[in-house]
Amino acid sequence: MNPTKGLPAWGAAVIVVLTLALAWWLIPHASKDVQVADQFPNDEFPSTYKPLPSHTTLIRGATILTATDKEIAHGDVLMSDGKIKEVGENIAAPSGATVIDGKGKFVTPGIIDIHSHLGVYPSPSNEATQDGNEATKPTTPEVRSENSVWPQDPGFTRALAGGVTAMEILPGSANLIGGRSVVLKNVPSITTQGMKFPGAPYDLKMACGENPKRVYGEKGGPQTWMGDVAGYRAAFAKAQAYRATWRKYWKTKAGDPPDRDLGLETLALVLDKKIPVQMHCYRGDQMATMIDVAKEFGFRIAAFHHASEAYKVADLLKQNDICAVMWADWWGFKMEAYDGIEENIAMVDHAGACAMIHSDDPIGIQRLNQEVAIAMAAGRRMGYPITRAHAVAWMTRNPAKALGILDKTGTLESGKMADVVVWDGDPFSVYTHAEKVFIDGALLYDRDNPKLSPRSDFELGQEDNSHTGGAGQ
Amino acid sequence: MTVICVVMGFGPAAAQPNQKPTMHYEILVSQSPPTLIKHGHVYSLGAAGTITDADVLIQNGKIVQVGANLTAPPGAKIIDAHGKPVTPGLMASATQLGITEVDLVAETNDSGPGLDYSRFDADGYTAGAKANERVASAAFDVSDAVNPNSSLIPVARIAGVTRSLTSPSLGDGLFRGQAAVINLGNEPNLTDKTKAGMVVDLSSGDAQTSRPMLWAQLRETLDDAREYWADRAGYHRPGGARDQRSNRIDLDALEPVIHGREPLIVNVDRASDIHALLQYCQANKLKLIVLGGQEAWKDAGELAAAHVPVIIDSEQNLPGSFSGLGGTLKNAARLDAAGVTVVFQPQGGTAHYARTITQIAGNAVANGMKWDHALAAITKNPAQVWGIDSSYGTLEQGKDADVVIWDGDPLEVTSAPIAVFIKGAQMPMTSRQTELRDRYRDLAKKNPPFGYR
Numbered sequence: 001m002n003p004t005k006g007l008p009a010w011g012a013a014v015i016v017v018l019t020l021a022l023a024w025w026l027i028p029h030a031s032k033d034v035q036v037a038d039q040f041p042n043d044e045f046p047s048t049y050k051p052l053p054s055h056t057t058l059i060r061g062a063t064i065l066t067a068t069d070k071e072i073a074h075g076d077v078l079m080s081d082g083k084i085k086e087v088g089e090n091i092a093a094p095s096g097a098t099v100i101d102g103k104g105k106f107v108t109p110g111i112i113d114i115h116s117h118l119g120v121y122p123s124p125s126n127e128a129t130q131d132g133n134e135a136t137k138p139t140t141p142e143v144r145s146e147n148s149v150w151p152q153d154p155g156f157t158r159a160l161a162g163g164v165t166a167m168e169i170l171p172g173s174a175n176l177i178g179g180r181s182v183v184l185k186n187v188p189s190i191t192t193q194g195m196k197f198p199g200a201p202y203d204l205k206m207a208c209g210e211n212p213k214r215v216y217g218e219k220g221g222p223q224t225w226m227g228d229v230a231g232y233r234a235a236f237a238k239a240q241a242y243r244a245t246w247r248k249y250w251k252t253k254a255g256d257p258p259d260r261d262l263g264l265e266t267l268a269l270v271l272d273k274k275i276p277v278q279m280h281c282y283r284g285d286q287m288a289t290m291i292d293v294a295k296e297f298g299f300r301i302a303a304f305h306h307a308s309e310a311y312k313v314a315d316l317l318k319q320n321d322i323c324a325v326m327w328a329d330w331w332g333f334k335m336e337a338y339d340g341i342e343e344n345i346a347m348v349d350h351a352g353a354c355a356m357i358h359s360d361d362p363i364g365i366q367r368l369n370q371e372v373a374i375a376m377a378a379g380r381r382m383g384y385p386i387t388r389a390h391a392v393a394w395m396t397r398n399p400a401k402a403l404g405i406l407d408k409t410g411t412l413e414s415g416k417m418a419d420v421v422v423w424d425g426d427p428f429s430v431y432t433h434a435e436k437v438f439i440d441g442a443l444l445y446d447r448d449n450p451k452l453s454p455r456s457d458f459e460l461g462q463e464d465n466s467h468t469g470g471a472g473q
Numbered sequence: 474m475t476v477i478c479v480v481m482g483f484g485p486a487a488a489q490p491n492q493k494p495t496m497h498y499e500i501l502v503s504q505s506p507p508t509l510i511k512h513g514h515v516y517s518l519g520a521a522g523t524i525t526d527a528d529v530l531i532q533n534g535k536i537v538q539v540g541a542n543l544t545a546p547p548g549a550k551i552i553d554a555h556g557k558p559v560t561p562g563l564m565a566s567a568t569q570l571g572i573t574e575v576d577l578v579a580e581t582n583d584s585g586p587g588l589d590y591s592r593f594d595a596d597g598y599t600a601g602a603k604a605n606e607r608v609a610s611a612a613f614d615v616s617d618a619v620n621p622n623s624s625l626i627p628v629a630r631i632a633g634v635t636r637s638l639t640s641p642s643l644g645d646g647l648f649r650g651q652a653a654v655i656n657l658g659n660e661p662n663l664t665d666k667t668k669a670g671m672v673v674d675l676s677s678g679d680a681q682t683s684r685p686m687l688w689a690q691l692r693e694t695l696d697d698a699r700e701y702w703a704d705r706a707g708y709h710r711p712g713g714a715r716d717q718r719s720n721r722i723d724l725d726a727l728e729p730v731i732h733g734r735e736p737l738i739v740n741v742d743r744a745s746d747i748h749a750l751l752q753y754c755q756a757n758k759l760k761l762i763v764l765g766g767q768e769a770w771k772d773a774g775e776l777a778a779a780h781v782p783v784i785i786d787s788e789q790n791l792p793g794s795f796s797g798l799g800g801t802l803k804n805a806a807r808l809d810a811a812g813v814t815v816v817f818q819p820q821g822g823t824a825h826y827a828r829t830i831t832q833i834a835g836n837a838v839a840n841g842m843k844w845d846h847a848l849a850a851i852t853k854n855p856a857q858v859w860g861i862d863s864s865y866g867t868l869e870q871g872k873d874a875d876v877v878i879w880d881g882d883p884l885e886v887t888s889a890p891i892a893v894f895i896k897g898a899q900m901p902m903t904s905r906q907t908e909l910r911d912r913y914r915d916l917a918k919k920n921p922p923f924g925y926r
Contacts (some may be wrong), residue, residue: 010541023821088723102892123791123792123793124792124793124794124795124797124798125793125794126794126795154791154792155791158790158791210577214577219591253608274571288504311910311913312913314918315916315917326573329828330825330826331825331906332575332576332624332625332825333575333576333577333823333825334575334576334577334578335575335577339909339912340905340906341906342910343910347910347913347914351916362791362793363789363791363820363821366788366790367788367836370836370886373886373887374832374887375577375885376887377886377888377889379886381889382910382914428886428887429885429886429887430832430835430836430838430839430884430885430886431835431838431839431885432839433839452636458792459792460797462792463792463799
């Protein structure tokens with residue numbers, strides 16, 4: 001029997017509130033010395049991104065790769081209000097919906113490139129446009145790639161034509177600590193904030209190995225890998241002290257606030273695990289060292305990038321829940337990339353660690369599907385039974401995971417952003433093109449419609465679509 | 474295969490630890506039995522075209538016969554291709570295969586005059602990169618540096634690449650030097666042809682120079698060479714060629730160029746520059762090959778009429794510089810349709826990625842080029858352009874037996890060779906990379922430790 005029977009609703013509410021209040025008073029609390037929550041600001045350039053107008057769209061009868069290890073042979077995808085509404089078979093078209101015949105076509109989530117320098121090393125490449133490396137001192141956590149991105153880089157449009165719907169733009173790797181990265185939606189925009197992926201956390205770009213040595217070896221160091229490691233540790237030790245100073249101030253409010261240091265503020269947020277680290281690191285032994293540095297200071301490495309030797313430490317990566325960001329077949333351009341192999345992605349994946357493709361290149365970003373195909377085929381040749389339903393995650397789900405946006409995009413599941421690519425065939429064939437690209441349900445690229453092929457300001461009056469085709473195609 | 478294992482591993486070489494375990498091609502060829510590849514889907518690239526069920530007979534390093542139902546000679550090794558594609562070995566053009574091992578390790582990089590390591594940018598590429606003060610010149614000859622033990626060679630050949638036009642790197646300096654044709658076999662000497670082309674970088678990508686400066690230098694140098702060769706004996710006489718700015722070694726190297734026997738391979742992207750070059754080369758009876766050629770499609774008619782081939786990377790569709798604003802994925806298809814001889818170079822022209830020429834060809838097909846023309850652009854066309862078509866480039870009687878059996882469409886990114894023959898010798902399908910893969914295949918296995926696997 002309901003004990004509140006007969007009581008008016010307000011009476012029941014009063015009893016509940018009083019009970020809760022009593023319980024709160026009785027339960028022993030942490031001492032008043034409780035740590036005041038850190039209050040470092042973390043949203044100074046807020047996203048102004050708004051999804052472009054979209055229609056309710058049903059893709060019907062296509063091969064669907066959901067990026068959840070599932071392939072639906074004759075499947076449908078329904079998108080409305082910018083979201084994926086339903087993925088399955090025989091979905092009824094809502095009235096007024098645009099229906100796309102998916103016969104012979106494939107549907108995947110939008111490709112996410114976790115390592116791009118579009119906008120910071122744009123086309124055309126010349127002295128005026130090289131905004132990717134603040135190579136003035138080895139540690140520059142105060143800079144942010146979002147303040148360098150040129151949204152008119154024609155490379156964004158080419159990447160869109162390759163099915164890329166989101167990418168992380170990182171500072172370059174000249175510095176031990178290169179600055180904050182930013183995650184962008186691949187939409188035409190006058191401002192960078194207008195591309196900024198809503199709710200995506202920042203990352204901190206850091207770099208192992210040869211590049212910082214090359215840049216600073218004769219400019220005061222670091223000159224060695226041990227110098228690199230000492231450099232990371234010194235920077236985080238300073239950030240710990242900085243955070244302690246602010247915590248003391250927030251607790252006591254005594255005197256003037258400490259001086260702000262934008263770099264240390266970023267590093268304090270890294271120590272607080274609000275900003276994960278994306279770490280350029282080729283060699284397995286160097287990854288192991290960085291795992292220890294991260295443990296020492298309590299920050300989180302989301303992924304090792306380039307990671308030519310990830311296959312040598314795949315077990316360690318799995319154990320520490322760190323992703324590896326790899327190429328299919330780049331190797332040998334420098335000493336730390338000498339041991340790169342085509343089976344890298346497949347071997348890391350096979351070990352149960354989180355593996356993914358990346359481009360680091362404005363040409364490569366246009367065909368990450370082909371790069372995944374190369375990696376998948378290399379894995380199959382060494383005996384791993386890798387399905388395309390599985391491999392598709394290397395360019396969609398896994399980068400979304402490493403960027404902390406898997407709850408929003410990266411798979412075809414209802415409720416997620418409708419970031420979707422329709423391919424005119426198997427995406428793991430060299431002959432296949434991205435035919436339609438949707439971002440938040442809005443059709444932003446259509447290979448069959450030159451009017452739906454964005455061109456950057458830079459390209460106006462230079463060449464026109466009638467010569468080079470849509471998006472440089 | 475037995476022969477290969479013995480020579481490579483635990484045979485005589487192991488017994489004499491001081492002797493390098495090199496493989497001797499001559500031994501391999503003479504000991505290679507005749508080989509009959511049966512039931513191939515043969516893309517001959519020759520007059521016979523494509524034959525759906527054909528055999529290829531290889532003997533003494535040569536293709537003896539291609540056709541249906543061939544009879545195996547006594548002792549022949551028989552390989553059943555089970556209807557899989559069989560093609561000529563592929564050729565990667567304008568790479569640094571054989572002359573670089575690790576690009577940024579200066580002592581392993583013989584592709585240019587010597588690199589000032591400290592001036593590379595963070596990513597190791599050319600922004601701010603500068604060759605040192607030594608002058609790159611026409612006399613620079615890659616054949617002085619070809620390293621048959623380069624680890625890049627097995628990596629490329631197990632992907633089906635059997636030949637390379639190995640050329641100096643591009644960068645500062647107008648005359649970059651002389652290219653060579655090499656094969657990717659197990660030979661102590663890989664060079665098949667020297668002086669295969671004189672590489673000139675007219676791309677003006679460097680802020681240190683400008684088009685008029687480059688053109689003045691080009692004309693001056695070639696004029697110097699003509700005067701020098703008109704009176705070579707008078708070099709030391711007052712008023713002789715010694716007073717010219719050009720080095721004698723460079724002028725010597727330019728002889729076949731000024732007489733139209735050796736092509737100029739000119740790196741250039743902008744359509745108007747290509748047009749100017751065509752005119753200059755025609756007026757001066759120079760043989761021209763365009764390299765890079767992002768906007769070459771705009772000059773397609775003119776290039777076809779002048780029989781000037783174009784070496785391109787079909788993926789270069791970005792306006793990476795103001796000289797390449799017309800870059801498009803349709804470049805290859807448009808050139809080919811206009812009758813220009815197209816030759817592919819690997820992604821970015823990079824030696825380590827020689828294996829990407831199939832992907833480059835596949836992407837050209839995806840963007841409108843005929844499939845068999847794209848295959849020709851990595852076999853028959855480079856053979857003709859580099860002047861080795863009498864011995865390589867097609868599966869025809871009398872040609873060197875560079876033959877690849879594929880597990881699928883050779884231009885598809887998921888395909889790979891099953892077997893590779895170079896000059897009749899079957900290649901081991903191993904490389905430094907396959908050994909690394911096998912060493913780390915099982916991380917859980919503790920014995921033997923990694924260093925002993």
